[in-house]
Amino acid sequence: MQRIRAVGREAAAKKYDILSAMMAHALTGDPHDQRLVLRLMALITTRYNWQSDELTIGQREIARLWCVDERTVKREMARLRVLGWIIVKRQGARGRVSVLGLDLDRILLDTRPAWPNIGPDYVARMGSETEPAGTGAAPADTTVVPFRRPEIAAEAGLWGAARALLAAEDRALFDAWFAGLADGGVEQGCLTLIAPSRFHAAYLRTHLIERLRIAVRRAGGHVAQIRIEAG
The missing domain is CATH 1.10.10.10 (Winged helix-like DNA-binding domain superfamily/Winged helix DNA-binding domain)
Known part of the structure; x- marks a missing residue:
């Protein structure tokens, strides 16, 4: 977006x-x-x-x-x-x-599920406004049966609950950037997440750290800091 x-x-x-x-x-x-x-x-x-x-x-x-x-x-x-x-x-x-x-x-992002209640014209207009250029949906291929990805259930712990929220919010983004994060635990008010590579960790710190903070807060976590390290 x-x-x-x-x-x-x-x-x-x-x-x-x-x-x-x-x-x-x-x-x-x-x-x-x-x-x-x-x-x-x-x-x-x-x-x-x-x-x-x-x-x-x-x-x-x-x-x-x-x-x-x-x-x-x-x-x-x-x-x-x-x-x-x-x-x-x-x-x-x-x-x-x-x-x-x-x-x-x-x-x-949070209000998007309610857009259809306003009308299809609104959904079409706002969809084009909020999607980055060049990422418009391609025409559906009726010869291909879409693969239904299983839902991500909330797991134990703060990160387990937060990752389920992230998956429900934007599954494509979750699969690309959040699914590979491992839980490093919470210590002294800091949640540590382990990324698969240094590039992955740097990208999350630069572009997606605020989305991580919001998911952790909504999961009930009261941490002062999120640290992302490369595995």
């Missing part, structure tokens, strides 16, 4: 598409998830700068907008960070609020 930015000549349409994806995703969830997404959409529509990818607003202002107390704001913003939907671009200090950003790629 390429980096999504709602800027340029078609910026307005892209903004509506992203908000529509969030809306459709929320409507498939339980009331808690619906409220969380609605609260984020309120921040986006009132305070988010699409051009610079910056959300700058204090907890007191958020509490007033959401009609909640500041403790609820802290809890809900923490949930959004765990999901990977919100990232901290610059930590607040000396009376200045933190500068936050949105990971639009992550949002679109």
Whole structure:
């Protein structure tokens, strides 16, 4: 998936598409998830700068907008960070609020299962927007019976649970980069993963470390660091 930015000549349409994806995703969830997404959409529509990818607003202002107390704001913003939907671009200090950003790629990846509820035209449009150039689906060959890959079940341990989430999220990416990782265990707040080669380890550190962090957080892991070593 390429980096999504709602800027340029078609910026307005892209903004509506992203908000529509969030809306459709929320409507498939339980009331808690619906409220969380609605609260984020309120921040986006009132305070988010699409051009610079910056959300700058204090907890007191958020509490007033959401009609909640500041403790609820802290809890809900923490949930959004765990999901990977919100990232901290610059930590607040000396009376200045933190500068936050949105990971639009992550949002679109998580909301993708709900896109068909909007309509086939939306799926076709967003599919072409989020696939890298040159990777469009080739016409189906009806003479070939597709091979159904077995699902990856969650295994014991933090990495066992995280790898199942990664496989369910994007099986092709999982097979290429995550399936070959071995669990090196957790020690002093650091999860160690063993890659098949130095190139493999370097690629993961450079391009996919954030996706690994999100999967580990969603698996319930509270580690401060993920270290990738070559086997």
